[in-house]
Amino acid sequence: MRKFDLVHYCKYVLLLIATATVLFPPYVVWVNAFKGKNESTNPFAWPKSFLHMDNFIDVFTQASMGTAFMNTLIIIVVSIVGNVLLGTMSAYALGRFNFRGKQLVLFGFLAATIVPTITTQVVVFSLIKSLGLFNTLGAPILLFVGADVIQIYIYLQFITNIPYELDESAMIDGASLFRIYRSIIFPMLGPATATLVILKTINIYNEMYIPFLYMPKKSLVVVSTSIMRFAGVNQAEWGAICAAILIIMIPTAALYLFLQKFIFSGVTSGAVKS
Amino acid sequence: MNGISYKTQKIIIVFGFLIIPVVLLSTFTYYPAVKMMYLSFTSWDGYSDAASWIGFDNYKEIFTNSELFGVFAHHLPYVLVGIVQNAAAIVFAVILNSKLRGRNGFRVILFLPFIMNAVAVAFMFQYVFDTQNGSLNVLLNFIGIGKISWLGNQSLVNFSLALIGFWKFMGYNMVIYLGALQAISGDMYEAAKIDGANRFQTLWHLTLPNLTKIIQLNMFLTVSGALGVFDLPFVLTKGGPAGASETFLFKTVETAFQFNNFGLASAMSIVLLVMTVLILGVQNLVINGRGEAR
Numbered sequence: 001m002r003k004f005d006l007v008h009y010c011k012y013v014l015l016l017i018a019t020a021t022v023l024f025p026p027y028v029v030w031v032n033a034f035k036g037k038n039e040s041t042n043p044f045a046w047p048k049s050f051l052h053m054d055n056f057i058d059v060f061t062q063a064s065m066g067t068a069f070m071n072t073l074i075i076i077v078v079s080i081v082g083n084v085l086l087g088t089m090s091a092y093a094l095g096r097f098n099f100r101g102k103q104l105v106l107f108g109f110l111a112a113t114i115v116p117t118i119t120t121q122v123v124v125f126s127l128i129k130s131l132g133l134f135n136t137l138g139a140p141i142l143l144f145v146g147a148d149v150i151q152i153y154i155y156l157q158f159i160t161n162i163p164y165e166l167d168e169s170a171m172i173d174g175a176s177l178f179r180i181y182r183s184i185i186f187p188m189l190g191p192a193t194a195t196l197v198i199l200k201t202i203n204i205y206n207e208m209y210i211p212f213l214y215m216p217k218k219s220l221v222v223v224s225t226s227i228m229r230f231a232g233v234n235q236a237e238w239g240a241i242c243a244a245i246l247i248i249m250i251p252t253a254a255l256y257l258f259l260q261k262f263i264f265s266g267v268t269s270g271a272v273k274s
Numbered sequence: 275m276n277g278i279s280y281k282t283q284k285i286i287i288v289f290g291f292l293i294i295p296v297v298l299l300s301t302f303t304y305y306p307a308v309k310m311m312y313l314s315f316t317s318w319d320g321y322s323d324a325a326s327w328i329g330f331d332n333y334k335e336i337f338t339n340s341e342l343f344g345v346f347a348h349h350l351p352y353v354l355v356g357i358v359q360n361a362a363a364i365v366f367a368v369i370l371n372s373k374l375r376g377r378n379g380f381r382v383i384l385f386l387p388f389i390m391n392a393v394a395v396a397f398m399f400q401y402v403f404d405t406q407n408g409s410l411n412v413l414l415n416f417i418g419i420g421k422i423s424w425l426g427n428q429s430l431v432n433f434s435l436a437l438i439g440f441w442k443f444m445g446y447n448m449v450i451y452l453g454a455l456q457a458i459s460g461d462m463y464e465a466a467k468i469d470g471a472n473r474f475q476t477l478w479h480l481t482l483p484n485l486t487k488i489i490q491l492n493m494f495l496t497v498s499g500a501l502g503v504f505d506l507p508f509v510l511t512k513g514g515p516a517g518a519s520e521t522f523l524f525k526t527v528e529t530a531f532q533f534n535n536f537g538l539a540s541a542m543s544i545v546l547l548v549m550t551v552l553i554l555g556v557q558n559l560v561i562n563g564r565g566e567a568r
C-alpha cells in the first residue's frame with residue numbers, strides 16, 4: 001500500500017533546510033570561539049584546537065562576566081520569588097472570590113499587557129530616580145515584579161482547574177482561608193509555578209534594555225550588558241566575541257533542553273489564552 | 275485567623291492579597307501612561323520641576339516632521355518578513371503535526387532560537403553579516419556572489435535586521451500553530467478521510483479554517499512586534515547607516531534620553547500606544563465579526 005511518497009520526502013528536505021538555517025550561525029560562532037588571534041579569518045576554517053580556551057578566559061575576565069552572572073542571578077531569584085508570591089496570591093483572590101470591583105481589577109491586569117514596557121520608560125525612569133533606585137539592583141527587580149503581570153494569567157487559568165470542593169472540605173475542617181491558600185492552592189499551583197519560573201528566568205536573563213537604562217554603573221553589569229560593553233570597545237575581535245556569545249547562550253540552551261516540556265506548555269497556554 | 279468568620283476572612287484575603295499587585299500595577303503601568311499623556315502636551319526636558327504646556331505642538335511635530343513620521347517606512351520590511359515568517363511557521367507546524375520520525379527533535383531545534391539571549395543573537399548575526407569576514411558573504415562567494423554590505427546598505431539594512439527576527443521567532447510562531455493544530459480533533463480528519471478527501475483538500479478545507487483565529491492572533495503579534503522593534507537596531511546598527519535603520523521606538527528613546535525632549539518622546543509613545551490599541555481593536559472586530567457571520 002505504501003508507495004514512494006514524494007510529499008513525505010519533501011517534508012524532510014524542508015525540515016533539514018530549516019535545521020541547517022537555525023544551526024548555521026551558532027555553528028560558526030562555536031568554530032571561531034576557539035581560534036587564536038593569528039589563526040585563519042575564514043569563518044569556516046576550523047581552529048587548530050578545540051581545547052584552546054584563551055578567548056573564553058579573556059572575555060570572562062575582561063567583560064567581568066563573573067559579576068554579570070552573579071547580578072543576573074540575584075535579579076532573577078528575587079524577582080521570581082516576588083512574581084510567584086504575588087501571582088499565586090492574586091490568582092487566589094481573583095479566582096476564588098466574588099467581590100465588588102473584581103472585573104475592574106481583572107480588566108486592569110489584562111489591559112496592562114498591551115502597553116509595551118519600553119514606551120512607558122520615559123516616565124518610569126524619573127519614577128525610579130525619585131525612589132532612589134537608579135543604579136541599584138532594586139530598579140530591575142521592582143520593574144520585573146511590578147510591571148510584568150503575565151504570571152497572573154497563567155495562574156488564573158490554572159486555579160479554575162483546581163476543584164472548589166477541596167476548599168470547601170478544608171473549610172468544614174475549620175481551616176482558615178490563608179491556610180487554604182498556603183496548604184492547598186499554593187502547592188496545587190506547583191506545575192504552573194514550574195512553568196513560570198522557567199519562562200521568567202529566560203525572560204529576565206535575556207532582558208537588555210532595563211538593566212542598560214537603569215544600571216549604567218560598572219559593577220552592576222548583567223549578562224546582556226556585559227557583551228555589549230565588551231563588544232563596544234573590542235570591535236571585530238571575533239574570537240573573543242564568539243566566546244562571549246557561547247558563554248551567554250549555553251545556560252539557557254541547557255535549561256531549555258532539560259526542561260522543554262514546561263516551556264512548550266507555557267508558551268502554548270499563554271498564547272492561546274490571550 | 276481561625277476565630278474569624280469566613281466573611282471577614284474573605285475581605286482580609288481579597289484586600290491583603292490584591293493590594294500590592296494593584297499598587298504596583300498602578301504605579302508602573304497606569305500612572306506612567308496617564309503622566310505620559312499629560313507630558314505629551316508639554317515641552318518637559320526630563321529634570322526641570324515645571325513643564326510648560328504647549329498644546330498639540332508635539333503631535334503636530336510627529337506628523338509633519340518627516341524625520342519622525344518617516345521612520346515608519348523602516349518598519350515595512352519587518353511587517354513583510356513577518357508575514358513570510360508566519361507562512362513558514364504554518365508550513366512547518368503542518369509538517370510537524372503529521373506522522374514523522376524525529377518530530378520532537380525538529381521541534382526542539384526550530385524553537386531553540388526563541389530562548390536565546392537577544393543581545394548574543396544580535397552579535398552572532400553581526401558576525402554572520404560582517405562584510406569582510408562574515409560567514410554569509412564567504413558562503414555566497416562560493417557561488418560567485420561578491421561582497422554585500424548587509425548592515426551598511428541603506429535599503430538592505432532593515433531587511434537584514436528583519437531576517438534576524440525571522441530566524442529568532444519563526445519557531446515560536448510554529449509552536450503556537452502546532453498547539454492549535456493539535457487541538458483539532460482527530461475525528462474530523464477521520465471523517466474527511468471517509469469522505470474521500472485527499473491531503474490537500476484536507477489541508478485547505480479543514481486544517482486552515484481551524485487556524486484562522488490563531489493566524490490572526492499571530493499576525494497581531496507580528497505587526498505589533500514590528501512596530502515595537504528596538505533591540506536589534508539599538509545593539510547592532512545604532513540606527514545607521516545614516517539613520518536608515520532607526521525605528522519609531524528607537525527615535526522615541528533617543529528623543530527622551532539623548533535629546534532630553536521628554537515631552538515629544540511622550541507624545542511619540544502615546545502615538546505608538548494608540549496604534550497598538552487600534553490594531554488590537556481591528557483584530558477583535560475581524561474575529562468577532564466573523565464569529566457572528568457564521
